Amino acid sequence: MLKLEANWEFVADTVMGGVSNGQIATQVVDGRSATRLTGMVSLENNGGFIQMATDLKQDGSALVASNWDGIEIDICGNDEIYDLRIRTDDLDRPWHSFRAPFRATAQWTIVQFPFAVFEPHRTDQGFDPAKLRRIGIVAVGRVFQADIAVSGVRLF
Structure with a gap:
């Protein structure tokens, strides 16, 4: 296992004119220090997401994950479906990603996401673990109240 340092930031569909709202906060959730994403996902104004995302290296460069099989995350939530999205240096548009849904x-x-389960979204690029750059936990695609906490992120 390789523990990853996550410096989570909040991103919402408001960057595209949507009206979803939310926040992230460092909190103790059921006895664990975690980063918690909460908010309301709205489909109005062509919106539909809120997320917490982090670059995997502080300088924004790629993390070479070729010797690992996937990503493992410690998660606690509200029994809703979310996406884990990953980005590599090969993706140059904000809507490009590799995605895996989870409850x-x-x-x-502890939820494990082998690299093989990620589906490309709006890209023809293949996934290259040597170019892993960013991950995000995304509440997306339907109107609902998001509430999800992450206490650890690792490569396995």
């Missing part, structure tokens, strides 16, 4: 249960759970 965030109400108890702390």
Whole structure:
């Protein structure tokens, strides 16, 4: 395992004119220090997402993850479906990503995402683990109240 340092930032569809709202905060959730994403996802004004995202290296360069099989995250949520999205240096548009949906249960759970489960979105690029740059936890695609906490991120 390789523990990754996450410096989460909040991003919402308001960058494209949407009206979803939310926030991230460092909190203790069920006894663990975590970063928590909360908010309301709205589909109005062509919106539909809020997310917490982090570059995997502080300087924004690629993390070579070729010797690893995937990403493992400690998650606690509100039993809703979210996406884990990853980006590589090969993706040059904000809407390009590799995606894997998951359910965030109400108890702390370790969820493993082998690199093979990620589906490309709006890109013809293949996934290259040697160019891993950014990950995001995204509440997306339907009207709902998001509430998800992350206490750890690792490569496995």
